[in-house]
Amino acid sequence: MASMRWGLAILFLAACGDDGGSSAIDAATPIDMGVSIDAPVDANPNMPSTLADTGLCTNAACTTYAADVRVYAPQYELWSDGATKKRWIYLPPGTKIDTTDMNYWKFPVGTKLWKEFTRGGVRVETRFMLKVMENDATPGAWFFASYVWNTAQNATTEATPGGMQDANGTQHDIPMRAQCRRCHDNTPGRVLGVQALSLDFQGATGELDLDDLAAMNLLTTNPPGTAGAPRFPLPVNNGNGAVDKAAYGYMHGNCGGCHNPNSSIFATTTLDLRMDVTKLSSVTVMPARVTTVNVNGTVGGLTGPIVKPNDTANSVLITRMNIAAGTNGRMPEIGTEITDPAGLAALTAWINQPP
Ligand code: HEC
Ligand code: HEC
Incomplete structure (x- = not known):
């Protein structure tokens, strides 16, 4: 066997x-x-x-x-x-x-x-x-x-x-x-997709989600709340939760594995793009907003805001995502050759909302 x-x-x-x-x-x-x-x-x-x-x-x-x-x-x-x-x-x-x-x-x-x-x-x-x-x-x-x-x-x-x-x-x-x-290796548990926020939704039939893990008694501590509703609801900003969810979710899944307080990269930049279940009461406490909006970062030796509200052309985060694959400074750093059109659109909408 x-x-x-x-x-x-x-x-x-x-x-x-x-x-x-x-x-x-x-x-x-x-x-x-x-x-x-x-x-x-x-x-x-x-x-x-x-x-x-x-x-x-x-x-x-x-x-x-x-x-x-x-x-x-x-x-x-x-x-x-x-x-x-x-x-x-x-x-x-x-x-x-x-x-x-x-x-x-x-x-x-x-x-x-x-x-x-x-x-x-x-x-x-x-x-x-x-x-x-x-x-x-x-x-x-x-x-x-x-x-x-x-x-x-x-x-x-x-x-x-x-x-x-x-x-x-x-x-x-x-x-x-x-x-x-x-x-x-930049999060303590090493696993990136099987985690509270990424599974806090109604998964397709037959696919394990957070409610299933709790119901099957596979977690040592169960998440708060009841089955069928989000256990960790995201805050609603500007009356439009969808724009925020798309942007924070995109950064959580694509950037947060490297950009979080437990990452070795945190010593280089305190940028934090991972969502935190204890920081969801309002967008104003979300790490991906606190560490980007009007916070200076660098790209190609130049300094500027990582996110400049209503101005994607002068937002380091967007500039870095548009750098050609294989070139220094491109984000995400590795793992893709084609810039994600949906991800870029989600972040653009978020910056123009403004966040
Ligand atoms: C660019 C960053 C990146 C690289 C490089 C990468 N992974 Fe992942 N991997 C992720 C992320 C983020 C997830 C979770 C999101 C998803 O599943 O779409 C993931 C998910 C996984 C999963 C499912 C379990 C989990 O952690 O969620 C496995 C297995 C996995 N990766 C193995 C590997 C192996 C093996 C390699 C090298 C051959 C590799 N990965 C390279 C980022 C990466
Ligand atoms: C595989 C690890 C990794 C992933 C994934 C990753 N980054 Fe980075 N990022 C880094 C490293 C390392 C640096 C510091 C080196 C540099 O400046 O290029 C950095 C720097 C940055 C900076 C500059 C921060 C500053 O203080 O100047 C921004 C902005 C950024 N990343 C955005 C992103 C975004 C947006 C994503 C997801 C779309 C992402 N990163 C995904 C590794 C990563």
Whole structure:
């Protein structure tokens, strides 16, 4: 059984910590990401070499899924150049997510998450995260991998640590493992989409949302409020909650993983674009407003307001989103080549409202 093999692998890792291995997959070109490209613990040979081995599916083509994985989709998605995505989570039987800090959830050892990317109808890659050690901050506590699909769409091979440009004949790039970590290691729990605010909505039928997690008794502390209504209602500004929700939600999902008080990037800029469940009483206390509106930031050596109300042309935040991919200063820093038209429109409407 797959679950038994996993149990053993996890025990092995927990006991040995760093496997000290220096297999061929360590040999990628280092890039300047502020983190090492691949810690030896990441290169553990016991880690699965195909997607099917991770326990997501019961066949190599991954057309039939394991009974114990659940589908979910966050309401605030990461823009991935228009790719369609599917996501799954597995929690070991009898475990719960530690939601003592409702803003930053902590997952039990053995948790697995997957995200599949389809571009132009072609399954390109499926990303995988597995928690192997209790303390999220221990190097190697989380295993990150990406599996690239073959042309026939019936088998996968691991693409990490080096990633892959234009995978499977599409424009889609598979990130290097250092890039996984650049985005995921900047919140304490490492998981970015399975969290209170992103799941605080009525998910599609069969997809796990915050109410479901509470009803299934999978959270150590349940969110306030009752099922069927938002547990953490967002404030309504200027009589138009929709413009605010679109903008704050976009920043929460696309920027807040790097721009939050727990991020290593906070030492460089105190910009905070992640929503906080304790700061929703009014837009005037929301971090993404407090740290941007008429607050100076920089772009290309020039200083100016990060958000200048009614003036997107002079708002550093918009200027940075419009910088060409691969050029210094572009935001988000990595993970996209095409500026998100809907995201840009949402932020433009918010700045012109004005916020
Ligand atoms: C540009 C930043 C970025 C990069 C690079 C990135 N991720 Fe993510 N990832 C996110 C965000 C944000 C989410 C949550 C939003 C969503 O699912 O749309 C996410 C979601 C996931 C999920 C679902 C669980 C979760 O955290 O919500 C998995 C699994 C995952 N990523 C794995 C990886 C792996 C493996 C890599 C490297 C091969 C990687 N990611 C690279 C930002 C990133
Ligand atoms: C993968 C991490 C990452 C993500 C995701 C990210 N940023 Fe950044 N951002 C950085 C880093 C690092 C800096 C500081 C370096 C620099 O100035 O370019 C920065 C700087 C900035 C600044 C300048 C702040 C100042 O004080 O001058 C702005 C504005 C900004 N980001 C906006 C955004 C927006 C908007 C998003 C989402 C659409 C985003 N960022 C997503 C890493 C990220």
